Amino acid sequence: MKKPKRGISTDLIRHPYQPPAGFDAALPGVHKASTVLFANVAAMRARDWKQKIGYTYGLHGTPTTFMLEERIATLEGGLQSLLLPSGLAAIALVDTALLKSGDEVLIPSNAYNPGKELARNELARWGITHRFYDPMDAQALAEMLTPATRLVWIEPPGSITMEFPDLPRLVAAARSKGALVALDNTWGAGLAFNAFEVGADASVHALTKYPSGGGDVLMGSVTTRNPALHLKLNAAHMRMGWGVGANDAESVLRALPSLPLRYAAQDQAGRTLAQWWAQRPEVAQVLHPAWPGSPGHAHWKQLCTQAAGLFSIVFDARYGRAQVDAFVDALKVFKIGFSWAGPVSLVVSYDLKAMRATPAWQGILVRFSIGLEAVDDLIADSEQALAALNRAVA
Numbered sequence: 001m002k003k004p005k006r007g008i009s010t011d012l013i014r015h016p017y018q019p020p021a022g023f024d025a026a027l028p029g030v031h032k033a034s035t036v037l038f039a040n041v042a043a044m045r046a047r048d049w050k051q052k053i054g055y056t057y058g059l060h061g062t063p064t065t066f067m068l069e070e071r072i073a074t075l076e077g078g079l080q081s082l083l084l085p086s087g088l089a090a091i092a093l094v095d096t097a098l099l100k101s102g103d104e105v106l107i108p109s110n111a112y113n114p115g116k117e118l119a120r121n122e123l124a125r126w127g128i129t130h131r132f133y134d135p136m137d138a139q140a141l142a143e144m145l146t147p148a149t150r151l152v153w154i155e156p157p158g159s160i161t162m163e164f165p166d167l168p169r170l171v172a173a174a175r176s177k178g179a180l181v182a183l184d185n186t187w188g189a190g191l192a193f194n195a196f197e198v199g200a201d202a203s204v205h206a207l208t209k210y211p212s213g214g215g216d217v218l219m220g221s222v223t224t225r226n227p228a229l230h231l232k233l234n235a236a237h238m239r240m241g242w243g244v245g246a247n248d249a250e251s252v253l254r255a256l257p258s259l260p261l262r263y264a265a266q267d268q269a270g271r272t273l274a275q276w277w278a279q280r281p282e283v284a285q286v287l288h289p290a291w292p293g294s295p296g297h298a299h300w301k302q303l304c305t306q307a308a309g310l311f312s313i314v315f316d317a318r319y320g321r322a323q324v325d326a327f328v329d330a331l332k333v334f335k336i337g338f339s340w341a342g343p344v345s346l347v348v349s350y351d352l353k354a355m356r357a358t359p360a361w362q363g364i365l366v367r368f369s370i371g372l373e374a375v376d377d378l379i380a381d382s383e384q385a386l387a388a389l390n391r392a393v394a
């Protein structure tokens with residue numbers, strides 16, 4: 001009997017041609033898979049998603065995501081990394097993997113707000129309590145810890161208000177009562193300081209920001225140096241299904257080689273802008289960890305030479321919301337938006353009184369995220385928009 005020919009659709013799905021092995025290029029290939037195929041039943045039975053010794057399922061990793069995990073671990077000075085669909089998901093993984101009902105988590109009062117909202121809502125519903133602490137007072141943190149405190153978050157510098165805490169003292173305070181320390185390393189990006197040398201157990205990074213660098217990818221990572229802790233996080237990561245797509249992983253892999261250059265350039269431009277603002281009579285305070293007089297500047301100086309291109313200014317109290325809104329609306333090169341570290345310079349205004357229980361200063365705060373445009377254009381844009389601010393006052 002004549003052997004039937006394979007149907008064309010079968011050949012189009014699994015073609016017998018195999019390209020030659022040994023291809024190499026500047027960038028790694030992109031491996032996309034929900035399903036991973038096994039060579040035989042024995043291989044399927046022997047699968048192990050916990051170690052990176054093979055492939056089991058798209059969620060547990062492909063060569064593309066494994067490569068990105070390894071590069072992020074190296075960037076952060078850690079040993080293992082996990083990738084998640086956003087920086088916020090990375091925060092949620094740490095909370096959910098490391099806390100249980102009856103535990104307490106301490107969060108800096110100036111932390112990234114969605115992480116605080118997670119504590120106020122989901123964690124509270126699961127019987128996990130939280131308190132907010134003043135990150136600029138390590139002694140007060142030490143006094144707050146109880147046997148129930150299992151996790152302390154650290155975020156240098158504070159979101160929006162940019163205070164740079166004394167990291168070694170905060171870590172020492174948490175450790176004195178046996179709590180784990182999770183550090184949000186998004187601002188430092190693995191470049192400004194080493195989270196593990198400071199003593200953190202886990203480093204969370206919104207890869208959405210500098211590692212992606214394009215303003216077009218959402219991703220997060222959790223990096224550790226402790227294999228047992230990694231395994232705990234990895235198990236929760238797997239059960240939650242917080243995997244990432246290979247195309248997004250590829251975008252970050254593509255952007256990583258230029259990360260140190262972009263970070264340095266955005267740092268330099270940010271400091272030039274901060275200095276320009278410090279001379280302006282409209283400004284009451286410049287909030288930038290590298291700026292002398294900014295809260296925690298001495299702590300930054302002890303630990304870092306670099307800084308993210310991110311800073312805030314507080315307008316003099318004579319300028320109200322309407323005037324500052326007029327300033328922000330008049331900006332042309334700066335765009336209004338939240339997610340920093342991309343090529344486009346961004347601006348957001350905040351009313352401090354609505355944000356902090358005890359603001360150390362009054363007035364409307366404007367945060368600038370410096371992108372990659374020419375610095376002179378950013379200064380000229382700020383200057384022309386100040387005319388709108390002053391017109392709105394008049």
Ligand SMILES: Cc1ncc(COP(=O)(O)O)c(C=O)c1O
Nearest residue numbers: 086087088112184186206208219
């Ligand atoms: C300090 C910090 N951590 C975490 C995040 C969350 O990152 P994502 O936007 O990827 O959820 C952000 C986002 O702005 C952030 O600024």
